Amino acid sequence: MGDINYRTIKQITNVLLFVEGVRDAAYNELVEIRTPDGTSLTGQVLDSRDGMAIVQSFGETRGMDLSSTSVRFLGTTAQLAVSTDMLGRIFDGVGRPRDGGQQIYSEEKLDINGGTINPYAREEPSEFIQTGISTIDGMNTLVRGQKLPIFSGSGLPHNRLAAQIARQAKLLNSSEEFSVVFGGIGINSEEANFFRKEFEDTGALERAVMFLNLSSDPSMERIILPRLALTTAEYLAYEQDMHVLVILSDMTNYAEALREVSAAREEVPGRRGYPGYMYTDFSTIYERAGKINGRKGSITQIPILTMPGDDITHPIPDLTGYITEGQIVMSRDLYRKDIYPPVDVLLSLSRLMNQGIGKGRTREDHRGVADQLYSAYANGKDLRSLTEIVGEEALSANDRKYLNFANMFEDKFVRQGYYEDRSIEDTLSLGWDLLSSLDVSEMKRVKDEYIKKYGRWKEAEKDEE
């Protein structure tokens, strides 16, 4: 059937084509659309019935007409030719070279929708990744095979943070480096250049594959792009034994594109106009992170999304948070205080932290220190808002210590340089330093033996214990 060019389009919207007379288009089948001026676009079957197929075009439908635009069904679902030649290359949203280089030719073609990993075949992620960033390593630890998004807001330095993670990420006691697959979804050219330059400067480019769809490129490509990026990542991880870090920025643009298609199909909308299946759709992206038993490679995902209006309950961050294994949340308050990276540790979370830390992985006292830092900082922040009403004088001596702790925590622990790569030992020591400004009797989350071993309290105080 691949030879038939259908010229029976009955309706065109900005993203959809309704093709009549088609008898057996397969659901999700790939199509080639040829416009009157001879350009060729890719599309996909969204709805197939006996006599009609609804096709979603991945490019703009500008210039298409009913009489001379033709559609050819390609007989396969969307596939990507993969090879290790992709490393060091830059592609567009549908996989065409963007760097002036050769098209990738390979025998090996993979379905871009991937498969569902059998939970039975997964390996529990447990290898600590040292990112060199205290707020992540110390309190929201990333492990290999995890999906940990960055929830940010417009104008916040999420891209710098992602680039810093990509640059510094390593396993302890191992020289293995991560390969990076970068998916730029509807980002502007400055952001794209930032990442490209960053990868070039650090020499990471030769270990990186970039897929770029700029804000001026067709929005429909944004739906395909993350799938191409992840298919590439899966090939590198599961067939080439590489450890892959996938950075997707910005997932908010992906969701917008999804909503656009849904609206064009006149579907019943869910919350805020986003389609009711957005959760399922997100999961087919985010769930493509992990490790598989018996295979060497791994996929660690760091999707970035900007929360519209900094609202964490917006459907995009909300549905993401229910699928990913935690989140790193950026705070505008901290950013205003000129603190980089402005990570709000109280709202951030790594669900796989416990598997990656502790004796033999990071350090035995890690869990306790992190918990203690959390509760002390939370307490200090509460008191900070209290003093705004009653003034600092109304606080007890102990409370004042907490207030002071919160300030120091932000200034010393959260704040660090863009090129500052802290080891986990440094991070934990820093934590103990800060905690020692509080009374030792307040240390309810840490075991006594660790207080004795790592604490900075004077001996006299320790004896009181």
Place this chain on the structure above:
Amino acid sequence: MAEKGNIYRISGPVVIAHGLESPKMYDVVKVGKMQLVGEIIKINGDDAVIQVYEDTSGLKPGETVENTHRQLSVMLAPGILGSIYDGIQRPLDKIKASSGDFIARGVNVEAVDTKKKWHFVPVAKNGSEVKQGDIIGEVQETGLIKHKVMVPVGMNGKIDKLKEGDYTVTDKICGIIGSTGSKSDVSMLQYWPVRIARPVVEKLPPHIPLITGQRVIDTFFPVAQGGTAAVPGPFGSGKTVIQHQLAKWSESDIVVYVGCGERGNEMTEILTTFPELKDPKTGKPLMDRTILIANTSNMPVAAREASIYTGIALAEYYRDMGYNVALMADSTSRWAEALREISGRLEEMPGEEGYPAYLGRKVAEFYERAGMVKVLNGKIGSITAIGAVSPPGGDISEPVSQNTLRVTRVFWALDASLANRRHFPSINWLNSYSLYMDDLGGWYSENAGKEWVQLRTEMMGILQKEAEINEVVQLVGYDALPEKEKETLDIAKSIREDYLQQSAFDDVDTYTSTKKQYIMLKSIKMMHDAEAKAIDRGVLVEQMQKTTAKEKMARMKFVKEADIDNYFKEFEGSLSDFESIESGNK
């Protein structure tokens, strides 16, 4: 073949077929060349609308659709316990064996091993009259659980040729001769349609708590065996950890855990940790009493819809043997979203927030299958249903939360602000409730400690008082409070930190027996009394902070069950410290 129809239209998980002969609602069909499993959910003239449990990519109009004329059913037989199934009861390990690391489509694997031989011991006698649900024999299914083989529902008569021996689940173990002389063969294997509740004699009022070893639940918001509970909370508030803790530690005979639209890595965590866990009482592996249903978020959405029913049908089967079953569903919101997604594809008129108008009915029907009941054979069994809800943005005014709260009797309100400060379990003590409190009071007084009810009421009173005082503090500051109120805050802090907070990851703290809970409650009460006395003498709250008693209270949750009696004596002794503090009031 007349049985076969053809695909007319494919739209996501929904397929419309033409030409199926006498399609019935909820018939299971095999769709296309790949033989994907689907279910008829709507009939319109010649159109049969099918929801397909597997990815439909690549299906074409014109491919055949075959009607099996069976409803979506579970396979009931020895060998279920310890299994890990997908949403339609296909064992994941067998899927892996047949299709590799990624789940392939159209995999046909059986829920239980039909080759394995089980040793069957009859308990009924040949020639005796039996009716549906009666137990005719037993099989030691796992180290912990005896599987009771029952007369299938709808069958009555005289037992014929029943014999002890080693049988596979499909072997005939006896015949049953009906009153009309009709003979039916009985094997250990039965089928039951998942969407239909198994019949029972009557529902009984629940009166025994489901002890979970989680202090905040057992003490303040207990759920009864046969009861229903809802756990709504935003992401990151610890819903899943609570569900895991209940699955691990709750004192039920059987645990059915339905991971509905969950994270893949999280399911893997369960798969790797559960087999290593031991039952605290018997020392046998916990998997011996557990059934896991794992439907990750990226598995087909229709199978997610079915997974809840698969879970509860299996739970009912074990309940009918007279067991107490606890069913955890995480998360029912994903199930509701599956309903919404399919309803949207059917272009049904939406109700609130795009959910179908029948959402409330479906939620109620599900929870109604829980309960403590007298089963057909006269035994008492129960299903406790605990459903997690994931409200968008943590706002429980949304339809799934509201419909769930209408029908469940326990509400554990998970609180993001508690979770953010790592207060776990993050069950908010002011907003949560348990309507079983009064029904269960008698049990607690008898089995957990005479003063249990009184202690609990008093502690809750202190926590409520704390909230009130804190409002005052917001206005006037802490220092302006009288010492008595400062002391209330001090004790409330102790209740929160030393009692309510419980670490799921600490070997000792993860489970607390009711005995230890009682001792801990009593200790806090005693400390409260001692502090109050000291304050009457003019001692300041500030002066009492560094006492050994306070230190000991903070460490009590980490004391092993075996050492708790001695530790309590030490604690009691240390209370005299309060008497020796001199008055700080000038």
